[in-house]
Amino acid sequence: MADRGSDTRPPALSAGELARWVWRQLTSMRVALMLLFLLALAAIPGSVIPQRRANPLDVADFIERNPELARWYDRFGLFDVFNAPWFAAIYIALMVSLVGCILPRSRDHWRAMRAQPPRAPRRLERMPAYRRIVVDAPPDVVLAAAHAELRQRRHRTNRADDSVAAEAGHLRETGNLVFHLSLVIVLLAVALGSLFGYRGTVIVQERTGFANTLTQYDSLSAGTMFDARNLPPFALELDEFVWEVHESGPQRGTPADFEARVRFVPEPGEVEERRSIRVNEPLEVDGTLIHILNPGYAPAVTVRDADGEILAEGPVTFLPMDDNFTSEGVRKVPVGSGADIGIEAIFFPTAAFEDGGATSVFAGARNPMLLFTAYAGDLGINDGTAQSVFRLDTSEMEQLMVDGEPFRAALAIGETIEMPGGHGTVTFDGYVKWVQLQISRNSGKELALGGALLAVAGLVASLYMRRRRVWVRADEDEAGRTVVEVAGLARSGGGDLDGQIGDIADGLIARLPAPAADPVVRQG
Amino acid sequence: MDAAQLGEWSRILVSGAMGAFIVAWFAYSAALLRRPERELVTAGHSELSGPPAESPEAGELSGRTTDDGRSPAERSAAIGLSVSVVATALLAAGVLTRALAIERVPWGNMHEFSITGSLVAAVVFLAFARTRLGQALAVWLVLTLVLVLGLAVTVLYVAPGPLVPALQSYWLVIHVGMAVVAFGLFTVSAVLSGLQIAAERAARKGRATSLPESGTLDRLAYRLIAVAFPIWTIGPLILGAVWAEVSWGRYWNWDPKETWALITWLAYAAYLHARATAGWKGTKASVISLVGYGTVLFSYFAVNMIFNGLHSYGGV
Numbered sequence: 001m002a003d004r005g006s007d008t009r010p011p012a013l014s015a016g017e018l019a020r021w022v023w024r025q026l027t028s029m030r031v032a033l034m035l036l037f038l039l040a041l042a043a044i045p046g047s048v049i050p051q052r053r054a055n056p057l058d059v060a061d062f063i064e065r066n067p068e069l070a071r072w073y074d075r076f077g078l079f080d081v082f083n084a085p086w087f088a089a090i091y092i093a094l095m096v097s098l099v100g101c102i103l104p105r106s107r108d109h110w111r112a113m114r115a116q117p118p119r120a121p122r123r124l125e126r127m128p129a130y131r132r133i134v135v136d137a138p139p140d141v142v143l144a145a146a147h148a149e150l151r152q153r154r155h156r157t158n159r160a161d162d163s164v165a166a167e168a169g170h171l172r173e174t175g176n177l178v179f180h181l182s183l184v185i186v187l188l189a190v191a192l193g194s195l196f197g198y199r200g201t202v203i204v205q206e207r208t209g210f211a212n213t214l215t216q217y218d219s220l221s222a223g224t225m226f227d228a229r230n231l232p233p234f235a236l237e238l239d240e241f242v243w244e245v246h247e248s249g250p251q252r253g254t255p256a257d258f259e260a261r262v263r264f265v266p267e268p269g270e271v272e273e274r275r276s277i278r279v280n281e282p283l284e285v286d287g288t289l290i291h292i293l294n295p296g297y298a299p300a301v302t303v304r305d306a307d308g309e310i311l312a313e314g315p316v317t318f319l320p321m322d323d324n325f326t327s328e329g330v331r332k333v334p335v336g337s338g339a340d341i342g343i344e345a346i347f348f349p350t351a352a353f354e355d356g357g358a359t360s361v362f363a364g365a366r367n368p369m370l371l372f373t374a375y376a377g378d379l380g381i382n383d384g385t386a387q388s389v390f391r392l393d394t395s396e397m398e399q400l401m402v403d404g405e406p407f408r409a410a411l412a413i414g415e416t417i418e419m420p421g422g423h424g425t426v427t428f429d430g431y432v433k434w435v436q437l438q439i440s441r442n443s444g445k446e447l448a449l450g451g452a453l454l455a456v457a458g459l460v461a462s463l464y465m466r467r468r469r470v471w472v473r474a475d476e477d478e479a480g481r482t483v484v485e486v487a488g489l490a491r492s493g494g495g496d497l498d499g500q501i502g503d504i505a506d507g508l509i510a511r512l513p514a515p516a517a518d519p520v521v522r523q524g
Numbered sequence: 525m526d527a528a529q530l531g532e533w534s535r536i537l538v539s540g541a542m543g544a545f546i547v548a549w550f551a552y553s554a555a556l557l558r559r560p561e562r563e564l565v566t567a568g569h570s571e572l573s574g575p576p577a578e579s580p581e582a583g584e585l586s587g588r589t590t591d592d593g594r595s596p597a598e599r600s601a602a603i604g605l606s607v608s609v610v611a612t613a614l615l616a617a618g619v620l621t622r623a624l625a626i627e628r629v630p631w632g633n634m635h636e637f638s639i640t641g642s643l644v645a646a647v648v649f650l651a652f653a654r655t656r657l658g659q660a661l662a663v664w665l666v667l668t669l670v671l672v673l674g675l676a677v678t679v680l681y682v683a684p685g686p687l688v689p690a691l692q693s694y695w696l697v698i699h700v701g702m703a704v705v706a707f708g709l710f711t712v713s714a715v716l717s718g719l720q721i722a723a724e725r726a727a728r729k730g731r732a733t734s735l736p737e738s739g740t741l742d743r744l745a746y747r748l749i750a751v752a753f754p755i756w757t758i759g760p761l762i763l764g765a766v767w768a769e770v771s772w773g774r775y776w777n778w779d780p781k782e783t784w785a786l787i788t789w790l791a792y793a794a795y796l797h798a799r800a801t802a803g804w805k806g807t808k809a810s811v812i813s814l815v816g817y818g819t820v821l822f823s824y825f826a827v828n829m830i831f832n833g834l835h836s837y838g839g840v
């Protein structure tokens with residue numbers, strides 16, 4: 001094998017030796033570097049291709065447009081990159097490499113920290129930084145002064161008969177190890193957090209409430225160790241949702257401010273508090289955070305039968321379709337005695353008529369209008385299958401017609417219209433606003449943050465501390481004076497080693513009993 | 525003066541700064557062309573035995589000096605430097621008026637981020653513009669500034685206005701502020717890394733250049749990255765996560781912007797590893813540095829404008 005001359009090829013040896021070879025490769029700097037790159041590369045598709053967890057609608061849209069490609073994407077988990085096995089494989093390999101690299105280094109470093117700095121080599125003048133001084137003080141006085149000077153400069157020292165050896169900058173390696181170990185802490189914290197944490201959303205209309213139990217959520221995702229019994233038992237009522245919109249300027253129509261004013265009960269039986277939730281200012285209970293996600297409108301209609309009997313009333317949540325909050329939704333009206341009624345409507349907060357069609361021209365409600373059509377038949381509510389509250393299942397229903405055209409009506413607030421075929425009337429009463437709240441707990445975040453800050457501290461030490469060795473030797477020359485040699489060796493790049501050695505030499509002279517009889521300094 | 529007028533002034537000042545940088549660029553280019561080649565083979569390259577490049581003017585010019593005893597090249601470089609100082613002052617004034625117009629920190633959108641980041645890079649550059657290294661860097665750095673400022677006052681321009689609610693936070697000041705600083709430092713280091721590659725190639729081929737020694741460029745690029753990397757770690761990554769938790773209820777969302785901040789971080793971590801690995805200093809490390817800067821640019825331009833994530837920062 002020797003003729004191959006390359007340490008990167010696996011030698012054809014026993015399984016044990018092969019394993020050791022693989023381990024050596026895995027924990028080498030070169031492989032660490034490659035894994036870092038690989039991880040960076042692997043994260044790219046997750047930012048370019050729509051991801052199921054973040055944008056399920058975009059993913060559905062993508063699949064519809066590119067069914068063939070989507071099949072391949074799905075096969076490789078490209079719609080959920082950050083949970084794909086191959087992505088996990090890369091970062092786990094990196095972590096294994098990291099730990100495998102760090103542990104032996106920690107052991108070596110521990111030993112090195114307790115070992116004495118190595119003795120002065122014989123020929124100090126060969127060191128990269130060197131000073132030679134001749135003084136009158138006897139050698140042991142000089143060495144005592146050198147020892148004191150180096151101590152003061154926070155070197156670890158080792159005194160011998162004719163010399164002092166010193167070392168500085170162990171913090172560099174310590175910092176580096178702390179940095180890498182902290183990365184492991186951060187990753188573990190994130191992993192633990194995803195086991196215990198949860199995140200749910202719910203849409204709450206003004207003047208309605210929410211109690212924090214599993215059944216009230218619109219959606220909830222949680223880690224495998226999450227226990228619904230640990231949900232903090234709070235409840236809230238949304239009094240008002242303040243939604244200010246820029247009226248002018250380049251940002252016209254974009255939101256200026258959101259504020260959800262709620263009456264909040266932290267636990268059943270406790271007193272109600274008035275609180276507000278704003279963007280960047282979530283409400284916190286027991287480590288659970290309540291955030292504002294999105295706003296919207298819930299128009300209210302009253303449906304009466306031909307006799308004026310109220311069949312349905314109250315606001316219904318509509319979903320926004322564009323930046324001006326043109327919103328769509330349905331009102332399902334089960335009618336016990338006859339055909340059910342289904343209303344399919346579009347709400348325009350600020351309606352304007354262009355090219356014969358209606359649009360909303362502003363997100364705020366300046367000129368609210370409801371455009372709707374209606375169906376009669378069987379809503380299918382009672383057949384036991386789950387239904388979307390935002391869609392009408394019209395398979396068993398017929399659209400109401402007027403003169404052979406589908407029935408359509410546009411109502412301003414307070415207006416009423418009669419539906420054709422004696423199906424009664426519809427009144428547009430107004431609207432309330434709704435806000436989608438997110439309720440989440442990020443377990444382990446304190447640990448992750450602590451780990452991250454520790455990592456930065458270690459990183460800074462690792463990048464800015466300089467490791468160096470310094471030696472001072474003092475010998476008597478023929479004339480009876482003392483020759484002092486100060487030499488230094490940098491063990492990490494950068495830094496002004498020569499200047500440092502000069503400073504140490506100067507400090508040493510200053511410590512000698514005066515007069516130092518004009519010391520002769522020679523620079524190496 | 526109202527916000528709109530101040531905003532217009534800021535745009536004019538920044539455009540002025542860009543114009544001045546263009547002048548500075550010409551002056552520095554002239555300095556480069558007028559510099560006699562013999563003078564260019566500097567101490568760092570003295571071990572090279574390559575033939576001096578053919579340059580007829582160089583021979584003529586090398587002996588010539590002007591009244592004040594400076595060579596034409598030195599005079600051009602001095603003009604470049606003075607104009608750069610003026611340009612930087614104009615830019616600083618532009619950033620300041622912008623800040624006054626919007627009454628908050630000037631990094632709330634890409635236009636503001638670009639002009640403030642350019643100011644950081646320009647100040648870093650002026651700090652060592654007089655060194656030989658600074659002179660070698662000048663042409664490239666000034667050109668980069670011209671391009672960034674040109675984009676800032678055209679396609680990236682937005683009139684002063686309030687921020688969307690999610691950005692109305694003191695986190696913006698710290699989080700984006702640190703990103704601006706790191707962005708400026710990464711920009712300078714990328715120019716250095718590019719020059720390092722050129723210098724090393726020239727040295728290998730024995731060609732004389734006006735560039736400083738490749739080792740010097742390599743070390744300086746490393747130092748700037750060693751400053752920028754912890755800033756990137758704290759600002760965009762850690763504080764970004766803290767802000768995300770406050771703002772979105774989850775500290776890490778794999779939003780495209782976050783993902784790219786992480787990709788940048790990994791690339792520069794790879795660079796630092798490369799620098800610490802025997803045999804990877806020099807061109808190989810510089811290439812990684814350029815890849816890292818590529819990810820910075822990508823996350824700034826492409827991610828802001830193309831992807832539709834949770835970050836409401838883009839919005840040109």
Ligand code: HEM
Nearest residue numbers: 027028029032094097098101176183462463793796797800
């Ligand atoms: C998550 C993966 C990793 C990241 C983000 C990372 C990051 C870093 C950074 C930023 C530095 C620069 C600090 C400095 O220059 O002193 C560094 C240094 C270092 N890393 Fe890593 N690292 C990782 C994994 C590893 C692995 C797996 C190894 C083992 C092969 C390793 C070995 C080292 C060594 C020996 C240094 C010191 C270089 C020097 O002497 O300056 N790292 N690392």
